[in-house]
Amino acid sequence: MILCPLDLLDTTPEADETLVRMVAGLDQVTCLLGSEPDRDRVASLGAAGAERLLWAPMAPESPTGLRVDALASCVGPEDLVVAPATRQGTEIAARLALRLGRAISVSAETITSTEGQLEVTAGAFSGTWRLTAELPYASVVTMSTVGADPATGAPRAPEVRRLDVDLVPDPREPVVIGTTAKDAGDGPSLAQASIVVAGGRGTDGDFSLLEQLATLLGGAVGSSRVAVDLGWAGPEQQVGQTGATVAPDLYIAAGISGAVQHLAGMSAAKHVVAINTDPDAPIFRSCDLGIVGDLQTVLAETVTTVRSHARAIPA
Amino acid sequence: MTIAVCVKHVPDPADPAVLAADLRVDREAAAGMLCSLDEYAVDRAVQLRHPGERVVAVTMGPRGARAAVTRALQMGADEGLVITDPSLAGADAVTTAAVLAAAVRSLGDVDLVLCGMSSTDGSTGTVPPMVADLLGWGCAGHAVAVVREAGHVTIERDDPDARRTLVAPLPAVVSVTDLSGEPSYPSFKAILAAKRRPVREVSLAELPVRTSARGLRTVAATVAPPRAPARIVTDVDGSGAHALVQVLTDRFPMGVS
Structure with missing residues (x-):
């Protein structure tokens, strides 16, 4: 059994x-x-x-x-x-x-x-x-x-x-004395999303375009540990060895350099697109499409194009 | 009182892992370091130390593992304890926890054990709760904040659904995450001062622990196939967004085009 x-x-x-x-x-x-x-x-x-x-x-x-x-x-x-x-x-x-x-x-x-x-x-x-x-x-x-x-x-x-058993809490165990529930949000959870748009230090703290693109695509927003540490993203958004492991169909890494600890959390993604200003960033060795450029520019243009595509489809 | 902090000497995760013939990590071949996740535990321990108390960095490993304790001393720990014994080569999590728990007990007046949330090489995260159970103490895991008060410790923990505050009576084992605050980098003065701090090496003859093999055996190890080289596009006049939209339309035709 x-x-x-x-x-x-x-x-x-x-x-x-x-x-x-x-x-x-x-x-x-x-x-x-x-x-x-x-x-x-x-x-x-x-x-x-x-x-x-x-x-x-x-x-x-x-x-x-x-x-x-x-x-x-x-x-x-x-x-x-x-x-x-x-x-x-x-x-x-x-x-x-x-x-x-x-x-x-x-x-x-x-x-x-x-x-x-x-x-x-x-x-x-x-x-x-x-x-x-x-x-x-x-x-x-x-x-x-x-x-x-x-x-x-x-x-x-x-x-x-x-189950026929008496369960008695051990007084040595930690007890929860406070709970602050998190807003689950409207989109899919990081673990279940088929598209993840993740940001790192290169976002300079501005995740707004990542969030817009994730919403348009029905995906979730992830982040590197650094971005969480800097308070730009919530701890539940952290992808990597010490955060969430994800395996989406598409992972967009925006402004993430690609430390091994981060790669450990997203290496199972089927397709990886990386956007970074540094052509030598390690993430470019662990992706399928690497875009060398400013992530805000690339994401802004992408959001505009995706929006116009979406409008072209009759409801 | 003593705060014990359990540390591990690990291969640099940035280097390719080297496995010995028995498919375990070749700890002689690798240039080792204090596990980066343990640095958070050392730094928290030093911050939680009250005047007159000591922080003891405890490790189990081959002779070279002493380097992890040395680093902990540079970060502000007062003493080091290295348990090294040829029979411990390839020890599993249960044996490791048994040795660490015995080492903590040998220190006498420990009321708090701090650990990193996992190692960066084995990455199991099983040792802190095992050490706690072996000591008969509670384990407050994955703390992002730790406050030590008389008789108890309060931690903050980030769960997927909520942030929670937990209280555990002391003595207790607390593991901390890499979101518990960046450790401070040791100064040159601290590095010099660490050389004068005592480090004790003991073998299993001095620290009797019953060890047993529990039957997990690695039988095959292969390097994960690397991703094929990427197509690189330098963004000029919208070429970057064009390439990204192409991926979206190719792979998600229903959602985008």
């Missing part, structure tokens, strides 16, 4: 379903949810291939240790645990592997099993290498759902059951 902790602080229902689809071909999947699933959630996780949904009341802000306790209470000695490769998923996986004495592999992109062994592949060293590793079946693995489009198998009608 495969046990998947879902409903985490930093996952979405769509990413949860992708994770289930990624592993449903391997074995029977049991999902551990943080609240009782409604009919739609049961149906969508069933369509993704889940056999069983266990749930326990665990609010998004409850201590991560509760999720580790809940998992530990229902994982069998032969079971594989697959968690989302998010920050909370990684913490859960790390603590569970430690507690159970299991092998752990993080940020796997593919997973297969033969004769009681797992084989996982993952990017390494800022995406410059691909590693394949073997580990026992009963391990703990985190999987990245970014850019994954796994096939859908036969839909199931999952059994839903409340």
